[in-house]
Amino acid sequence: xxxxxxxxxxxxxxxxxxxxxxxxxxxxxxxxxxxxxxxxxxxxxxxxxxxxxxxxxxxxxxxxxxxxxxxxxxxxxxxxxxxxxxxxxxxxxxxxxxxxxxxxxxxxxxxxxxxxxxxxxxxxxxxxxxxxxxxxxxxxxxxxxxxxxxxxxxxxxxxxxxxxxxxxxxxxxxxxxxxxxxxxxxxxxxxxxxxxxxxxxxxxxxxxxxxxxxxx
Amino acid sequence: xxxxxxxxxxxxxxxxxxxxxxxxxxxxxxxxxxxxxxxxxxxxxxxxxxxxxxxxxxxxxxxxxxxxxxxxxxxxxxxxxxxxxxxxxxxxxxxxxxxxxxxxxxxxxxxxxxxxxxxxxxxxxxxxxxxxxxxxxxxxxxxxxxxxxxxxxxxxxxxxxxxxxxxxxxxxxxxxxxxxxxxxxxxxxxxxxxxxxxxxxxxxxxxxxxxxxxxxxxxxxxxxxxxxxxxxxxxxxxxxxxxxxxxxxxxxxxxxxxxxxxxxxxxxxxxxxxxxxxxxxxxxxxxxxxxxxxxxxxxxxxxxxxxxxxxxxxxxxxxxxxxxxxxxxxxxxxxxxxxxxxxxxxxxxxx
Numbered sequence: 001x002x003x004x005x006x007x008x009x010x011x012x013x014x015x016x017x018x019x020x021x022x023x024x025x026x027x028x029x030x031x032x033x034x035x036x037x038x039x040x041x042x043x044x045x046x047x048x049x050x051x052x053x054x055x056x057x058x059x060x061x062x063x064x065x066x067x068x069x070x071x072x073x074x075x076x077x078x079x080x081x082x083x084x085x086x087x088x089x090x091x092x093x094x095x096x097x098x099x100x101x102x103x104x105x106x107x108x109x110x111x112x113x114x115x116x117x118x119x120x121x122x123x124x125x126x127x128x129x130x131x132x133x134x135x136x137x138x139x140x141x142x143x144x145x146x147x148x149x150x151x152x153x154x155x156x157x158x159x160x161x162x163x164x165x166x167x168x169x170x171x172x173x174x175x176x177x178x179x180x181x182x183x184x185x186x187x188x189x190x191x192x193x194x195x196x197x198x199x200x201x202x203x204x205x206x207x208x209x210x211x212x213x214x215x216x
Numbered sequence: 217x218x219x220x221x222x223x224x225x226x227x228x229x230x231x232x233x234x235x236x237x238x239x240x241x242x243x244x245x246x247x248x249x250x251x252x253x254x255x256x257x258x259x260x261x262x263x264x265x266x267x268x269x270x271x272x273x274x275x276x277x278x279x280x281x282x283x284x285x286x287x288x289x290x291x292x293x294x295x296x297x298x299x300x301x302x303x304x305x306x307x308x309x310x311x312x313x314x315x316x317x318x319x320x321x322x323x324x325x326x327x328x329x330x331x332x333x334x335x336x337x338x339x340x341x342x343x344x345x346x347x348x349x350x351x352x353x354x355x356x357x358x359x360x361x362x363x364x365x366x367x368x369x370x371x372x373x374x375x376x377x378x379x380x381x382x383x384x385x386x387x388x389x390x391x392x393x394x395x396x397x398x399x400x401x402x403x404x405x406x407x408x409x410x411x412x413x414x415x416x417x418x419x420x421x422x423x424x425x426x427x428x429x430x431x432x433x434x435x436x437x438x439x440x441x442x443x444x445x446x447x448x449x450x451x452x453x454x455x456x457x458x459x460x461x462x463x464x465x466x467x468x469x470x471x472x473x474x475x476x477x478x479x480x481x482x483x484x485x486x487x488x489x490x491x492x493x494x495x496x497x498x499x500x501x502x503x504x505x506x507x508x509x510x511x512x513x514x515x516x517x518x519x520x521x522x523x524x525x526x527x528x529x530x531x532x533x534x535x536x537x538x539x540x541x542x543x544x545x546x547x548x549x550x551x552x553x554x555x556x557x558x559x560x561x562x563x564x565x566x567x
Contacts (some may be wrong), residue, residue, distance in 0.1 A: 142495070149488045152480030158475050160492070163467040164499050167507050187510070194510065198502060205498050209491045212412050 007091035022099070026106060027065045029055055033110040034112040043115040045180050054174055055107045057165065059135065060100055065157050067092055068148035077093065081143070085211040089145070093206070097137040103125045104133050118180050125179035131192065132172035135199045139165055142206040145213055171195050229546025236540045240388040248274040248376030249338035252326055255558040259346040260296075260313045266306045267326060267338070270376060274299045277330040282307045283363050284324040284342060290316050291327070310359030314350040321345045327363060330372050334369035336376065381460035383447045387533060388540045393433050396544040400430035400552060401469075406499045408490035418556075419487035419562065424476070424492060425556030429548045431469050438462055449514050458508045458515035465503045468496045 015022055032055050037043060043051070050180060108129075119125045140161055147156040175191050177183050185191075220227060248270045257263040264545055267282075274280060282294040294307035305328075315322045326341035404426030411419035441459065442452040453459060475492055479485040508515065 053380045106408075146488060146492055147474065149484060150475060151480075152347075152478060156475065156478055163464045163471065166464050167461075167499075167502050170507065190510070194502075194506065197506075201498060201502070205495055208493060212487060213491050 003087040004091045008086060008095055015150055025059050029059055029107050030110050033114055037114045045118045045182055048115055048118055049176055049180055052107060052111055056104055059103045060136050060140050061157055063098055064144045065097055065154060067096060068145050069153050083212040088149040089210040093141055096141045097134060100133045100137045104129050120181040121179040125176060128175040128179060131195050135168040138202040138206055168198055225546055226550050229543050232539050232543030233547060236388050236536055236543055240385050240536055244373055245271055246373045246376040247333040247336050252338055252341040256343045257311060259311050259315060259344055262307050262310050264308050265342060271302045273302050273332050274305045277303050277332045277355045280330045283327045284309055285325055285327050286322055286358060290358035292358055293362050295543055300360055306418055312343060314354035315344060315346050316351055316354035316358045318349050318351055329366050331367050335366040372532060379448045383444055386440060388536055390444055392540040392544040393437040395431045395541045396548045397430045397433035397437060399434060399545050400426050400548045401497055404493055406492040411490045421556040421559040425552035425560060427472055428555045429552040433548055434466050456515060457511045457513045461503045465500050472496060
């Protein structure tokens with residue numbers, strides 16, 4: 001438990017020491033929103049929904065890629081002597097989730113600022129955003145861990161990550177379309193259940209498999 | 217001789233598959249009705265209904281009887297009949313003034329019984345309109361004739377389904393290929409777990425072999441599915457959720473090979489791809505079995521559609537369908553074995 005907190009602290013210290021990475025992500029969010037806004041002028045709600053989640057998806061790929069790639073073998077060897085692999089992956093998961101929630105909030109603010117706020121059911125929307133962001137961060141953290149072992153990590157990350165993320169993304173989009181009043185659906189609870197189930201599945205897989213991945 | 221004893225399962229697989237292909241393609245379908253015209257009529261009139269039979273032998277039949285059947289026991293026998301050919305027949309019905317329902321129309325099924333072909337039905341064949349509702353009179357008029365003494369045939373034949381017709385035979389190819397794929401992937405998962413517990417090169421090679429054969433089966437499943445879909449759905453690819461998710465599933469496994477290619481260190485490659493293999497298998501389950509059930513789909517067993525069973529998979533078909541699963545799986549295991557043995561030879565040669 002203690003080591004998780006220390007590792008988390010390390011991640012944040014590193015992040016604030018070299019602000020370019022996180023700053024790049026923020027810049028990315030704003031420029032994407034701005035480009036789509038200038039292309040559409042009036043952004044329809046359907047586009048709003050798709051754009052919101054695509055921004056989060058690509059920002060997540062960019063932000064998470066460095067979570068393992070930036071750690072060279074020497075540093076990993078050092079960590080391996082000190083803490084358990086579970087502490088490493090849990091701290092990475094928590095850190096990535098916090099970053100993704102920050103990105104989500106930022107993307108939301110940017111879209112609201114430029115394209116208006118179409119959210120009808122705020123409770124459902126933010127619940128979806130929370131559960132969905134958890135799913136995306138778990139899946140991409142684990143994929144980043146796998147991709148960091150190969151060469152050409154950025155391509156690998158996309159090839160490995162996108163097929164896996166599709167079921168989560170489709171469920172999220174359906175739920176948030178509900179929250180935006182685009183569709184009327186009675187299966188909201190079962191969809192949320194599916195999303196939580198996928199989160200739990202990915203989380204248990206990640207916790208189970210990461211120790212095998214980590215040792216080199 | 218020793219090869220037969222040792223590799224009996226390969227011979228068994230080939231034997232089963234040969235029989236499946238022969239019996240699956242050669243046994244005819246049950247007789248059925250492909251088309252009925254007209255499709256609607258007014259009550260109180262005399263209507264001539266022409267029916268197109270499939271696999272029927274009207275001209276050589278000694279006795280042919282026909283009824284229009286409503287829900288419950290209500291039926292109306294044909295007054296006369298005119299046989300045009302083996303596959304075409306015209307029945308004349310005197311429709312009574314009233315229907316035994318409190319609606320202005322009713323859907324009737326056409327039931328034909330012949331001493332050669334047996335009994336067969338076309339549901340929703342003729343819809344009858346009436347001007348006013350009189351249930352009592354209708355009950356009387358529709359209770360005179362009874363469907364009775366249907367001919368029972370004991371032919372070894374596959375069921376006739378209007379939307380499928382001959383494509384029902386694809387049940388022995390498309391469905392077992394997917395079953396086989398799941399079993400092959402399961403085999404590779406077992407070897408990956410073995411590798412993670414106790415690393416050795418053979419487990420890794422076996423896992424790769426099983427994944428390769430599984431991916432081949434998956435692609436074959438997609439192709440046979442697309443060919444099948446062309447008939448009832450009208451297009452090879454309808455962007456149906458089941459098709460999309462199966463294609464994505466193939467992408468997940470294609471990434472397995474990309475991942476292996478991206479690593480040069482053998483030990484690391486074996487370990488990372490074993491981890492990814494477990495991950496891919498677990499990611500495949502919701503793709504194939506959870507998501508398609510939640511959304512609308514044309515595929516049987518998804519989006520509220522009934523799964524295989526009932527009349528689509530009767531006992532005759534089960535006799536070929538279950539062995540087909542075993543046969544295809546045995547063939548897949550054989551392919552996997554050839555693949556990992558090749559990998560083993562290659563790695564020996566490198567040393």
